[in-house]
Amino acid sequence: MATGDGSDMKHEHGEDSRRTHNKCSHCDKVFRFKSKLNQHMRTHTGERPYQCGECGKRFIQLYHLKDHMRTHTGEKPYRCEECNRQFGALGNLKVHMRTHTGEKPYRCQECSKQFIDLSNLKRHMRTHTGEKPHKCEHCNIEFSQSNDLKTHMRTHTGETPYRCEGCSKPFATLSHLKRHMRTHTGEKPYKCEECSKQFSNLRDLERHIRTHTGEKPYMCGVCSKLFSDQGNLKRHIRIHSGETPYRCEECNRQFNALTNLKTHMRTHTGEKPYRCEECSKQFSQLGNLKAHMMTHTG
Template sequence: MHMRVHTGEKPFICGECGNRFAHQGNLKKHIRVHTGEKPFICGECGKRFAKQGNLKDHMRVHTGEKPFMCGECGKKCTTQTDLKKHIRVHTGEKPFVCDCGKRFNQIWHLKRHTTVHTGEKPFSCGECGKRFTTQGDHRKHMRVHTGERPYICGECGKRFAQQGNLKYHMTVHTGEKHFICGECGKKCTTQTDLKKHIRVHTGEKPFASGDCEKGFTTQRNLKKHMGTVKNLAVDRVLNKLSLFN
């Protein structure tokens, strides 16, 4: 059997797909791809696997063991496959290529990107029917319906549905202002605040009053204006009534 390593002989052939193997044991393992057989069961959670090696890798989810370490940064990984994926961060290798030429270091990054071209949104919300490109985006959206807020501020205890919202909130405590105006150099806490500020330079007023068509740079200013208009209207009515008394 060992000599087949040198001769390249692969006498065991899969009757389903024609794939060839040097050892009968490897053919038996391969056959499970076609039969769907998963004889190896996790004693912790009941998940089943076609290969014993896959079960061993999975068990580390429960034990927390991470035996594979990155030689560059010391990061520990659960499986050798995860380590190989991580190494690409350091090497810059991007083996997964889209038809448009864009390259990615992870296959799931490529899959997510291809939806830009196909427009496919396979993940649908069971509550409102809204569709999403990725399962991650779908999970985030579901928090709108469940009210779940898993991200907690360590400073004040405020909770958030999205990690990005927590990051923005943290700048309230740290005073960080990463977003800088290219026109005047003003620093803003969030990208949203920077967008609002930019309107000072562009003159853009996207919020218009339905009563007088006056435009405003922010929704807050529009609401303030609408309150003023409402108060003036009430005053006019009261003045008219006073004339009849």
């Protein structure tokens, strides 16, 4: 009996000793092995002893470096048994498998939305906190996600990595290219539930919906006039500012809206695209055609 008690006491003493010796002095986390504690301490000290010979990037742990090296070699030893997609790191395969199982182990404590990996949850949390850790060095605009900053940077660099195969027009973002492609395919995937009119992009549908709801969310800061479309508000603002950014190359006359310049250009070209269905008389402006139609209707 005594021997058993002594053994238990010795075991408990050993457990207490391990907890004391393998405990992080910064965050009180306890590790089973001293080597694991040493690795963990690098998260506090910032030490990254493992360096990539290709690009110089440094890592806290050796297996992180090994995973990274596959981005240079192209090696992808981990294969998904469901769809045969291959990955360079085991962790990426594990996350991918959740797209098949539907598992979403990371839950937002604010709204209960669930995510398949921790990084997606962290990005989502910024919608609640308002945190925008990614700042543009050129204009100081801040972004919640690094991808949004990368896209924004193209407004400064002029980079347009996406090109239309139909007309070679370049674009700064893939989403802009996809919207443009619909001008070639004629695809209109966005339908108004009120009148069934279809649109090639979501923004046009949202603008159109306001013709049914009467919503005018954009207000002029000078005269408080309301507009259903931000573009219309911008054009209206020029009435107050006097800005006339559109210039006629024929006579140098300037206009505050592109549509006004296009209409004016017909005085030079002689184009009259509006035809009266009653007498075939043609007009350069729609307003003039409407006024003319009154002569027929009385």
